Amino acid sequence: MTLLSRVSSLRRLPLLPLAALLFASHTMVGQAPAAATPDHAASYYHYGLAHLYEDLAVNAGRSDYATQAVEQYKLALDADPDSRLLQDGLADLYFKIGRIREAVTTAQEQVKKYPDDIEAHTLLGKVYLRSLGDMQNAQSSQMLQLAIGEYEKLAALKPGDVETRLLLGQLYGLNHDSAKAEAEFKAAQKIDANSEEVVLNMARLYGEQGDYKRAVDTLEAVPVDDRTARIEYALGASYDQLKKAKEAIAAYRRSIDLEPENLDAERGLANALLADGQLDEALKSLTDIVTAEPQDAQSQIHISEIQRRQGHYEDALATLEKAKPLAQDSLELSYNEALIYDSLGRYDEAIGVLNTLVTGSTHADGKYSDPEKANRAIFLDRLATIYREQNKTSEAVATYKLITELGGDYAKSGYQGEVDAYRDAHQWKDATAIAAEAAKALPKDHSIQLMYAGQLADTGQVDQGLTLAKAQLSKSGDASEDREVHLALAQIYTRLKRWNEAAAELKSAEALATKPEEKLYVYFLRGTLADRQKQYDEAEAEFRKALEIDPQNATILNYLGYMLADRGVRLPEALTMIRKAVELDPQNYAYLDSLGWVYFKSGQYGLAEENIRKANERNSGDPTIHDHLGEVYEKTGKLKLAVAQWERSMTEYAHSLPADADPGDVAKVQHKLENARVKLSKVSTTLGK
Template identity: 70%
Template sequence: MTLRLRASSLRHLGIIPAAALVLASSTAAWASAPTNKKPDHASSYYHYALAHLYEDMAVNAGRQDYAEQAVEQYKLALDADPDSEMLQDGLADLYFKIGRVRDAVSVAQGQIAKDPNDVAAHTLLGKIYLRSLSDTQSTQSQQMLQLAIGEYEKLAQLQPNDVETHLLLGQLYSVDHDSAKAEAQFKAAQSIDADSEDVVLNLARLYSDQGDTERAVQVLNGVPVDDRSARIEMALGASYDQLKKSKDAIAAYRRALDQDPDNLDTERSLANSLLDDGQLNEALKLFKTIVASEPQDAQSQIHISEIQRQQGHYDDALATLEKAKPLVHDSLELSYNEALIYDALGRYDESIAVLTKLVDDSAHEDGKYTDQEKSNRALFLERMGIVYREENKTAEAVAAYQKEVELGGDYARSGYQGVVDSYRDAHQWKEATTAAAAAAKALPKDHSVQLMYAGQLADTGQVNEGLALAKAQLSDKSSASDQRDVHFALAQMYTRLKRFQEASAELDAAAPLATASQDKLYLAFLRGALADREKNLDEAEAQFKIALGIDPQNATVLNYYGYMLADRGVQLVEAQQMIQKAVNLDPQNGAYLDSLGWVCFKSGQYDLAEQYLKKAIARLGNDPTVRDHLGEVYEKTGRLKLAVDEWKQSMADYAQSLPADADPEDVSKVQHKLENARVKLARVSTSNTAVK
């Protein structure tokens, strides 16, 4: 009975050293006993018990000498009973625990050679290979992965009803990018234990990794609400976040917090979803609570600054970033947010200085970047291009976008688009067309670039050439997504050309190809814009509501829908709410600021209207519509001369605009307002002269 006591039990009695000495004193006698032909079970059991005692002492005390004693006792036990599977497995496991991995593998493999169905030996080898996955180079890691898979495949055969084995094997298949086999193992585990939380979580993770987030949500929602753990609710919230269903994500995170109220990770996830949903005050309150609990949480400080920036509290946003700076070292996100704040404040030089440092620090002389480095660098260069465009520094903006082109792939496409847009902003139509042609030549197989060039041709009067180039992107070999994009592009081209029936036909052709949620959103948006151009307000509203039902936080849709209502002078409260949300999502967007100024004007909020319209002009200096709107504000508030100046500038900008952007009706209205204002000014001047 004494020999069955584990070291952990003996330690509480304070007699481990004494027991070890008593047992060790007899070791020599047992070791020197003559070897019997038959197994000596008594001797084997004695040394096995002593090995266990030393093993526990080695583990608890961290003593290498105890570990070596344990090994020796196992060997003596095996001398007494060489064919004992339990002893062989025990020795292999001990080697693994004390870090003698090669010896562990050798013993385990030797045991498997004797008994291919030894579960313990296969389990140990599986553990060893699993641990080695993260400790080896990529080539060796792949070898270890295959060895681990082999062991767990054998274990799944030997113990087909073990849930953990199927889960581990499924996870290994996932790492090996074999989704079908991974799913089969998870389903096998599910058939054994349908209520297993780990099975549900692994299946959901697998589907998410495959890009089928909807199916992941379906699996997680398959667990009744009352039976869901905080982990399942967290996974569900994360899946909803990926689907941009922030309200559903918020609900899931709140349920998780109900079960685990003090979980800061859940609070962070909830705060982020509130931020994504535009619930800025709620998000800010929660982030501040998180920082109060964990003052070193720099990421939450950065999010607080982001909210303050979106709320227009720019000085507070900068102050918050200053608090976060000592907590992080060279945070790209912090610096990028700082650049955004300077941009929002109109402190363009300071914004450019921060962005320049980010671009310089992210540069590699050899031009080689990881995917994440490319993504970051492209983000910095794109923002730099935007700020330069706001400053009307076209050459500098083009230079920034050309650096993005050098990153290749999708970034090259985006960079070329930025170059063309920079020239378009400056009304340099010839240069824009030349740049688009160069992009089309550089990327002849890129349908989106060819479509960009086609649109530029059509906009600059080469309508037939542009339409022909766009249609040439359609072929039997084109993928469904490419065909869809061509139909979308043609619909926009026809809309700008006021060939509305043809535009509608292209959207009808795109509809069956728009299967993803974002494609359906874009289809609804284009249908709404077309209906607006056709003066069909009810249809436009219906389509914009479809789009917002897919993504309530889509700033482009919110802005267009709100502006359409404001321009017609209807539903002004709803219109202002939508546009304000768009501005919150993108505070530096000049078009959104113009919309907000216009809805304020329509609502009689003239001071706010002037404020926002001036900000819009700072970013869209040569936009005739913004100038027209500011002229309206000046005329309404009795500053007729200023109104005349704005309308004169509006007419000058219209004269340099593309035909598609200079609707004759709009131009005529501005001309009429300008002439009337001049007459009024003349009357005032005559009246003043007469009085004198």
């Protein structure tokens, strides 16, 4: 946000000449006129005419009146050359009628003669401030310094003026001098502790520094009964940045209660409800916004997102069609359209939309701004995911390589995607080769080294993997990085069924976790460790601790829901959790399989088949999904189809990593397959008779 956007009154000022003109005038200060005996009567007469012509010039916009006003001011000054009122009035008139160079020259002459002339300093400050529309060049930067200089003088001349302190604080903020900005805002607060503008400016400064916790503390320090709609809105926005959706919702609702027609607050509420997973409430709020403002394309896009997440795909497409004429170049709209096509299984259309987005975001020189990189990475990642769903491994890998080329953290994401694509296809050697390439390319990146370590351990090179992972501890002096290493080691040990060592690593990771979000992953991994050992009550307790920190965590909701469903306990609760996970990530094959499985356990075989088949379409290499589909087919009397699915499950187990092919699970599928074959044989024999 620019400074001008905060000072709305300045928008009404006339456009200025080039900044260079102002700088020229800055050095053209004339000499003070010789002293003369003032003729107050003549001066007052001409001042009265000047003021009359000034009113006519400003209100009617007529240049002839402006010229006459200037002439009358000059005649008044001839009669009383040392009058501050007349000199300041002439400078202000020049400013109002757009003769900026003369305004600056006149004001500078005045402050040279009278350094304490508040009106002249104010005018110079306004002129310099008005010229800050373009901060892209050196002259504008110099103009900022001139503006700061004038308002520093004004703050000294008017130490008790809140508005001057606030404006000077904003200028310091624009100059990236946070300490001075904060000092001015605090000075303003001492003058008027109840000022809404003071509180909002302090909170905005902390937000610009990324310290949203401090912004919240500043806003919450105002008693609830004294808060305005603007303060509550700013509080909601700050909570949004802290990912505290429920607190944001409450603040936005209080803002709307105070100012019911404020659509910005309504939009903030809708987005917070969406972030909190309250889809029905968010949809109601967004519908109200679109009713009040039918041209709001962004709200229609969010409505479409909700419809997609709720499984109403055709409605979602129809909503986007309404929004298209209003936002023809919207990348978000096109991306959401691709997600809907993906959800419908219309993969070619989804790929077409995403390829258009990727092509449109491609620069021949390979150079991208940070926002361009972020958008491009999102488009490429979804495109690669769809290729993986179609078992097009080479296309997926090629797409991930384009993410890797973006560099930085995107390179890590790209390499991880390549490894995952090869793992999906059970191409273990290729996955290990890419992990090795990544480790060589980014030798100082701990997460990449840990990825390679995990790949080595998974493919039988256990000692090498553990050695590489442990080596990251000695290379790190950072607690957060050490925590990451302990978590990675815990996962490796869990997959190796070395339970005690896994538990020890999680204990070490927990000791380094100071924030709730850091503890969340410890609880989750401890829950998976307990689940793998069939310690279900302990696993559930850990998962619930994690969900207390993040109730909208789809991974944990799915894991706990599936664990309950697989044991056939508390199925309604399991269904609620898994449905929520699917709402949060409708394309996730694992969540769709879990949803199908809880329906199966509940005896709803039609819904079970529908969702497990969707999961199988998105990942045909998962033996568990084939096993589940076999169970559904057997239960519904489709014995041949059941046999085919269990055969496919055994094939996939044969190509799986040892850590992913639990002998007990494999034996169960083998037993079901053999029994089904016997039943099928008996049926065939009976029919033959």
